[in-house]
Amino acid sequence: SQKIEQNSEALNIQEGKTATLTCNYTNYSPAYLQWYRQDPGRGPVFLLLIRENEKEKRKERLKVTFDTTLKQSLFHITASQPADSATYLCALEGGGNKLTFGTGTQLKVEL
Amino acid sequence: GAVVSQHPSRVICKSGTSVKIECRSLDFQATTMFWYRQFPKQSLMLMATSNEGSKATYEQGVEKDKFLINHASLTLSTLTVTSAHPEDSSFYICSARDFEGAGEKLFFGSGTQLSVL
Numbered sequence: 001s002q003k004i005e006q007n008s009e010a011l012n013i014q015e016g017k018t019a020t021l022t023c024n025y026t027n028y029s030p031a032y033l034q035w036y037r038q039d040p041g042r043g044p045v046f047l048l049l050i051r052e053n054e055k056e057k058r059k060e061r062l063k064v065t066f067d068t069t070l071k072q073s074l075f076h077i078t079a080s081q082p083a084d085s086a087t088y089l090c091a092l093e094g095g096g097n098k099l100t101f102g103t104g105t106q107l108k109v110e111l
Numbered sequence: 112g113a114v115v116s117q118h119p120s121r122v123i124c125k126s127g128t129s130v131k132i133e134c135r136s137l138d139f140q141a142t143t144m145f146w147y148r149q150f151p152k153q154s155l156m157l158m159a160t161s162n163e164g165s166k167a168t169y170e171q172g173v174e175k176d177k178f179l180i181n182h183a184s185l186t187l188s189t190l191t192v193t194s195a196h197p198e199d200s201s202f203y204i205c206s207a208r209d210f211e212g213a214g215e216k217l218f219f220g221s222g223t224q225l226s227v228l
Contacts, residue, residue: 034216043117043204043219044155089154091217096160097208098145099217103154 002027004092004102012108019077021105023090026071030092033066033073038087038104047088048075080109113139113209117220124195125228132190132223134205140185141207145217146178149202161188195227 005024013019023033032051036044050057050066050073057064063076077084087104094100114137122130134144142163147155159180160168167180177199179191192199202224206217 032215036217041202041222041224043115043206043222044217046216046218049216093215097143098157098160100157101155 002094002100004028004090004100006088006090006102006105008103008105010106010108012110013080015081015109015111017080019080019084019107019109021075021088021107023073023075023102024071025092028071028092028094032093033064034091034099035062035064035073035075036089036091036101038089040087044089044101077107080107082109082111085109113137113207113218115141115205115207115218115220117205117223119223120221121224121226123226123228126196127194130192130195130225132192132203132205132225134188134190134207134220136186136207136218139207139209141188142185144182144188144205144207146180146188146190147204147206149204149222151202155204158190163188192225195225197227200225200227 003026034049035047038044048064050064052068061078065074085108087106089104090102091099116135118133144161146158148158149155157170158173161180161182163182163185169175182188202222204222206219
């Protein structure tokens with residue numbers, strides 16, 4: 001069956017460090033993978049999209065990698081700030097123009 | 112960017128009543144909208160795909176008579192939870208793709224927290 005796995009344990013890091021979040025998937029052949037940010041009690045907000053033929057994508061302090069052989073995406077936040085504290089979701093197209101989301105990883109950036 | 116407005120943000124109702132949630136695309140036309148449900152500390156689960164002018168497509172295990180979806184215009188989709196029970200208490204979120212479905216990313220509403228007493 002299709003699975004999208006993200007580390008369910010919260011990630012606590014110190015301000016200024018780089019946060020790295022992992023998304024692994026099985027039984028998908030996605031044309032692209034997306035990352036979203038979700039704050040408590042709010043809907044997710046789109047951050048980045050990376051296509052299957054792209055190894056890496058950057059946007060300001062964010063960097064996403066996509067390894068279709070390992071079936072894994074890594075999401076990095078450099079120079080992390082307390083305002084980056086949120087839950088980060090990866091999402092894949094599962095067919096039928098529908099996005100399927102991982103369980104998300106909660107990031108806490110401490111002073 | 113595209114804006115999706117969802118209303119109300121929070122509802123508390125008695126068991127047995129029906130609750131309607133509205134989802135509007137404010138600056139674009141959305142032929143397709145998606146309704147998700149999210150329990151605490153869990154991922155978003157797709158409930159149904161709402162298609163303008165036609166019947167919604169429900170995911171496996173989602174009762175279509177329980178969760179009525181109407182997509183009467185290109186900018187409005189509604190989800191009605193009929194005869195709500197405590198187990199229906201959850202966070203409901205709608206979303207739409209930008210530019211009439213041609214874009215790949217989703218824009219989400221702010222969500223509706225439903226609490227059934």
